Amino acid sequence: MQEHIAEAVKRPDLISLQPDLVCLRFETMKIYSALGAVRHLLESGAVKPGDTLIDSSSGIYAQALALACHRYGMKCHIVGSTTVDRTLRVQLEILGVTLEQVQPSKNLRLDQELRVRRIAEILEANPSYHWMQQYHDSIHYYGYRDVAEVIDQEVPAGPLALVGGVGSGASTGAIGTYLREAGREVSLVGVQPFGSVTFGSEHVSDPDMIIAGIGSAIEFKNVRHELYDRIHWVNFDCALSGAVELLRASGIFAGLSTGAAYLTTQWERRRDDSRTYVFIAADTGHRYVESAYARHAEAQDIDSLKPHEITSLEELRHPWSTTSWPDLRASGDSWQPPVTQLRR
Template sequence: MRHLLERGEVEPGDTLVDSSSGMYAQALALACHRYGLNCHIVGSTTVDHALRIQLEILGATLEQVRSSNDLRLDQNLRVQRISQLLQENPSYHWMQQYHDSIHYLGYSDIADLINKEVPDVPLTLVGAVGTGASTGAIATYLRESGRALRLVGVQPFGSVTFGAEHVADPDMIIAGIGSSIPFRNVRHDLYDRIHWLNFDYAMSGAVHLLRASGIFAGLSSGAAYLATLSELERDSSRTYVFLAADTGHRYVESAYARHAHAVNLESLRAHEVGTQAGLEPPWSSMDWPPPAHASQSTTARPLPPSGAFHSSHP
């Protein structure tokens, strides 16, 4: 937001619009409120009452697409609505959280915090891939600072981002962790390993995280926690940082209410695969890139220069 204001791409009083399943909507509304901008959110069906009230208090407007249990349909409907809004209101600024690399800029402070708080030792960062702007950006800044870093991404089955669209999980709609449509700001070459987890395992991880630490976090955090334990078992010589992106409040009915069915984590193991063809629920993991893509560069590219960041209409 600061970058856009400094470059004059938006000005106080302008309206910023984007699609969101929850946490991004809150963040955008907070930033717009701070800098005197209007905010309009095209929301997922997962936006709950508590978040709607917060958006109202912050002055943001929200419209939700029609209810759907199909993640692909939900995301497509939101993108279609954004296109309609931009045609009707050409002065609106579309933030493009799925596609614009400008969102990487927002995580430099998090990387700085990790550098300050975590000793300079071999480090593994674990977190949901989503748009790539969180894990990908933090990893990029840490590597630029000279850190010896491995990046482990977490995905749901059914996500196209790392080629799991052929494996379904009927219970899994973990908003923000994966995607049924291509996200252009995911930089695959930043990642060293990928974990795919189903709903039950992510829920079990979240329940265990609460019991072990008192941290009441969302499903993606439970999945990242479980993946981190698995990576720690593989290599205990490294220090691990995992990202807990949101709280568990909006998952109370859909996930935490099932806590009696949570599985003991000590009995859970990932199914190690060599290619996406071998992926299978409830949990699979794989080194990245797979052998078929091993010739491609896996070196983290530097972030584009500031002038390369832009948000444009579709």
């Protein structure tokens, strides 16, 4: 029996779609991240019960941090984007969260910069608040150790490929790290939207892409670029096609990042059938009904889609590009990841 709803909601389901194909399905993935981070802060004395935790969110992390704060007796302040919908706003209000939403913006970079700027203003006025920095602080890795243990215990022994959105780095990067520490051979495949600076695609825009959680128009400092073996850049049309096909084939109703990961996984399986593929479904599809699933008639047959293999970031192009990340870096491409010092 669980002591709190956050503990019950966080555990993922491992769903076998084929003998070598597994979906790691979450109701909301970032609860692991938020719970692990808040617990660490309390245990280290960085915060105490009753303190206020603040962060920026496009939606999923807001719910996760709100539940973590409820679990541990903290106050919560969220600066949210316009993608925080009414269903989530009402939940946050009842949970006692202070929610501010920035003005609508057609530009993802501006939206994220406005949120960060507003957090700076709030912290100046309230220096006792603790900024969680989900995009920058490596404490968000800690909670995912449990996820890696679940995979290691339930997925048969042998080489793995873990496929999912790069996000803040505290999901695929963390799970891959802990699986490798457990002795599993892991190929880590990261999924990115075009326009994200995280792996250098900011020069290729995709105005339809609405899954900011897997990439960013601002620098994410807790992404450890050296962990990744392959990177796929997927646009809205391809992600939609993957999500629709996943629902049709398996009944799994998940977000657009899952559609992109499923599409990517099927292509990677065709390249290399020597390992078990685990792809991440980070959230459900409910908030994408109007913006994506309602357009299901536009979905393409994913077997007809294939990525453009690149050797330089200058070759990136729609609708889907991919590369061996270590090979691209070794080729002398001028792009360099941010140099940061993270707390471990």
